Every structure is written in C-alpha cells, then in structure tokens.
Amino acid sequence: xxxxxxxxxxxxxxxxxxxxxxxxxxxxxxxxxxxxxxxxxxxxxxxxxxxxxxxxxxxxxxxxxxxxxxxxxxxxxxxxxxxxxxxxxxxxxxxxxxxxxxxxxxxxxxxxxxxxxxxxxxxxx
Numbered sequence: 001x002x003x004x005x006x007x008x009x010x011x012x013x014x015x016x017x018x019x020x021x022x023x024x025x026x027x028x029x030x031x032x033x034x035x036x037x038x039x040x041x042x043x044x045x046x047x048x049x050x051x052x053x054x055x056x057x058x059x060x061x062x063x064x065x066x067x068x069x070x071x072x073x074x075x076x077x078x079x080x081x082x083x084x085x086x087x088x089x090x091x092x093x094x095x096x097x098x099x100x101x102x103x104x105x106x107x108x109x110x111x112x113x114x115x116x117x118x119x120x121x122x123x124x125x
Contacts, residue, residue, distance in 0.1 A: 001033065001045055009033040013052035018081040019061070020097055020113050022054045026124040029055050036080055038063040051081040056118055060111040067110035069102045076106040095119040 010033070015024040017031060024031050034053045037043030040063055053061070061078065069076045079089055089104035090097050097113040099105030108114060 001050075005045065005047065005050060006033045008047060009050045009052050013081075016052070017054035017057055018051040018086075019053055019057040019079065019107065019111055020118060021086075021092055022056075022118065022121045023124075024052075024054075026121050027054060031055070032058040034058045034061070036082060037065065041065060048082050056115070057111045057113075064110060067106045069106045070109045071105055072102065074102065076102045078110065079103050079107040095121075 010024075010031070015031075016022065032053050032055060033050050035043040035045065036049050036051050039045075043049050064078060066075050066077045068074070079086070084103065089099065089101045089107070091100055092098075096119050097108055099108040112118070
C-alpha cells in the first residue's frame with residue numbers, strides 16, 4: 001500500500017478507529033489501515049475502500065461483510081465507514097458504543113465493541 005494512501009486513511013479518520021472510535025493516542029499498538037471490503041471478496045486498495053481500524057476491531061472484523069443482528073437474528077451487513085454515517089448507526093456514551101440500527105447492532109456484536117477493555121480505552125479519550 002502506498003504510504004500516501006496509508007497517511008490519507010489516518011488523517012481522514014482523525015487518528016481514531018472508524019468502527020469503535022478509540023484514539024490512536026490511547027493505544028500502545030499501531031492501528032491498521034484495513035480494506036473495508038476485503039481483497040478476498042474483490043475489494044481493492046483505494047481511498048474509498050480503506051479505513052483506519054484499531055487492532056481489536058480489525059481482527060474481529062476479519063474478512064466478514066455481514067453478521068447476525070443480535071435482536072432479530074437477521075443477516076445484516078456491517079458498518080461501512082465510507083458510505084455510512086457513524087452517528088446514524090451508533091451512540092457513544094461513557095466509553096460504551098451502542099448500536100442504534102440493525103447495522104449498528106450487528107457491528108457492535110461482531111466486533112465486540114462492548115468489551116470492558118475497549119470501553120476503558122474509549123473513556124480515555
């Protein structure tokens with residue numbers, strides 16, 4: 001991946017995970033610039049398909065494009081940082097991310113955004 005694309009993804013995200021909103025400054029490990037649509041599913045390395053992700057979110061997301069909505073049991077696509085608006089799908093309060101829509105709930109569940117350690121990191125800023 002060209003360094004310019006990596007830097008664009010980081011600055012566009014304001015150095016925060018685009019899924020859980022943890023700031024890079026609160027983490028001792030480097031964040032990943034990940035493919036929103038994984039390469040194994042035909043995703044390309046382009047501005048529109050890259051997102052900044054903390055290691056926790058990236059490793060839990062893996063190559064998944066969808067998951068089960070924990071409320072309805074329906075297969076639901078995951079949050080897409082380039083085409084979805086974060087605040088329409090999630091609410092952040094006291095370090096906790098809550099899913100407001102099927103997309104939000106599914107993403108929170110699959111990426112385990114309610115993990116105690118993740119909530120503590122989000123509370124730091």
